Amino acid sequence: MKREQADAQKRKAEEQEKPNKGGRPKIWTDERIQEEADALNKWVDKKLDDRHFDPAVVIWVKDFALERGIPIQYLSEWDQKHEGFREAYGRARGVQESQLVNASLLKLHDAGMAKFVLVNNHKEGWADKQSVELGGATNTPPIVLEVRYVTPDVPKYEVDTDTETDTDTTE
Numbered sequence: 001m002k003r004e005q006a007d008a009q010k011r012k013a014e015e016q017e018k019p020n021k022g023g024r025p026k027i028w029t030d031e032r033i034q035e036e037a038d039a040l041n042k043w044v045d046k047k048l049d050d051r052h053f054d055p056a057v058v059i060w061v062k063d064f065a066l067e068r069g070i071p072i073q074y075l076s077e078w079d080q081k082h083e084g085f086r087e088a089y090g091r092a093r094g095v096q097e098s099q100l101v102n103a104s105l106l107k108l109h110d111a112g113m114a115k116f117v118l119v120n121n122h123k124e125g126w127a128d129k130q131s132v133e134l135g136g137a138t139n140t141p142p143i144v145l146e147v148r149y150v151t152p153d154v155p156k157y158e159v160d161t162d163t164e165t166d167t168d169t170t171e
Helices: 002-017 030-051 061-068 073-081 083-105 111-121
Strands: 128-134 143-149 157-160 165-168
Touching (some): 030 061, 030 083, 061 083, 083 111
Antiparallel strands (some): 128 143
């Protein structure tokens, strides 16, 4: 019995010494992700330089992933897990949002398409709203119903009819 325990402890110690316990080796190390963050910053800088020649050019952050051969879903994964990439990705998305809005204001891009992209890809502060006015009795004010199409990560607000104040319903 003691010999079996000693053998088990020895095997466990040997397994802990091994750098890889099997399976595919880790390709996306912290160093490699930081290299991609640096590459993303350089890519954005180049795109900003190119935009001086054509203000209708709007960067699309997913193009960076496609050009580099990175699976697109990795961008959001790295954004959540790696501080250096989070900063570069946030900057790139901010530039993308700014360029899209400015190009739409200059009527270089279709406003409907810009709205669609902003609502679906830049959820921080962008939501699609519709208001519907419902008629009431002749001496009562009409009821205005506002419908917001939002995603789960965007705060939703409800009107508290008792106090007539907005209430944040996110937890």
